[in-house]
Amino acid sequence: MGQILAIAGNSFKDSVRSRVMLGVFFLAIVMIVSSLVLGALSFGEERKITADWGLFCTSLFGVIITIVVGIQQIHKEIDKKTLYNVLAKPVSRSHFLFGKYLGTMSVAVASILIMAIVHQGLMLESTGTFEPRLLIGVLADLLMVMILASVATFFSSVASPFMAGLFTTGFFLAGRWLHEMKYLILQLSRMDSAFAHYMTWPLKGLYLALPNFAIFDIDGELVHQIALPNGYLLLLAGYSITYSAVLLLAAVRAFSKRDFL
């Protein structure tokens, strides 16, 4: 465990000391704060705009930061060969990957939490009270990037950074539009053509394999103060833990057999 934490802590330091990451984070904060301007422009809708925009920015930058950090963390180690120094120590490859995953998660969690705090400050500024219920959206974001970080870790342990970036982003977008995919499958299966029928098979496979990121999007419910089903967050947590565990184990399997050239 000490080794995993050492590797995670080192990844965290890398991101925190990197100019690029600080730049992205600064941009995120600027974007969130700009909701004040948007709010001021919309008469009477200030609360809604500030709430909506803040949640949107937190999710968006949470996702961007997770993908960027998740992929470059592992790639950099291989490319610059700093990995040799780690794996030549009595460190197993699974510990290395878990450490990297935890490192990515620590950066994602820290930035999402800071964005959330800034957002709450803005809510106070524009409406006179904090709005703790919006933090449920933040929790959903955290559970979502847990899966996303495992997707990034998986792809960077089997593919080049470019391909890993492409696939991880693809997974995210497809996973976010899974409802639309389901609709498409339904449409195809109703059509009166053999081709359309066969087309549904790979789509159904994808539908089952892709992480369902759509279930984490509860911003609408929160902003419009609609109640969530009972135990919804528990469901999300269970889903996140299961999905990321499976993917991390797959990543370890692939990574353990790899030659480091």
Place this chain on the structure above:
Amino acid sequence: MKPTANKDNTIFLAELKSVNKVFRPGVGKKTVHALKNISLEVRQGEILGLLGPNGAGKTTTIKLLLGLLFPSSGKVRLFGENPADPASRKKVGFLPENPYFYDYLTAREYMSLAARLCGMEKNETQKAINYLLEVVGLTGAEGKYLRKFSKGMLQRLGLAQALINSPDLLILDEPMSGLDPLGRRQVRELIRNSNVRGRSVLFSSHVLSDVEAICDRVIIINHGQVAAQGLLSDLVSRNETKVEITVERPPQGLKDRLEAKGCVVSEAGGVLSIRLADPKMQDVVIEEIHGAGGNLHSLVPLRPSLEDVFMKEVGEKAEGV
């Protein structure tokens, strides 16, 4: 974690048994047979030099020992264990070729990361770190970011981090490359001094003088095969000793007569020097010189250098390809 021993109880800390390594760089590209049925071992307490030209397979051999690469066939053992098992590396220190370290860390942070990765306790690390940084001459640079380190400083930090767990086997891949003469000398001395308490050192190089200066035993590899191996002293004396004889103010015609006997003779500044590949020839030559009334000035046996051995083993093979 028991090192394996052979019949005469020599202890092997690391060994390769009939190992082949084939690289398949990708679809449509030529496969590279980097190691061909290679067998070698590292013994306890020795400084072993892995010598070979560029592309001979030195780095590949080292990476196999450390479990960074897997053999295509054959067996690799590190402290008697499969290198895929992290426990086999408990007592190993490694300095990679052209080392690159996390440049956003300070020297002290890097060292303490290395210690934690070795599973060391917090209370034992600080003392070890201070001591090692002093040994490699980096005291005063502890708080400096590694991106501001010179190549020589990085190489010395690399040695310090390799020594953090007081390893029984130190593996160094070209530890002197890219260093200036002073740096080379410092690193040489560090390696010599680190060979304490029965610690073994395996280091690769293509620089003969470095190997000659610090090794006990040498393995010359070429084209992924062992071309020669043995104690440095044996390797060098195995090849016959050459002799050089010089004659001052040689009498007329001596040069011609010696050349007629098949000797290689050169004349410079009134001194005749005769090089004999076969030492048995020397009596004949001396008789000839005395017979001609010449004055034997010196007779020097020329010990072949490691370079001669290397050129013989590697040069010939290279031409044969």
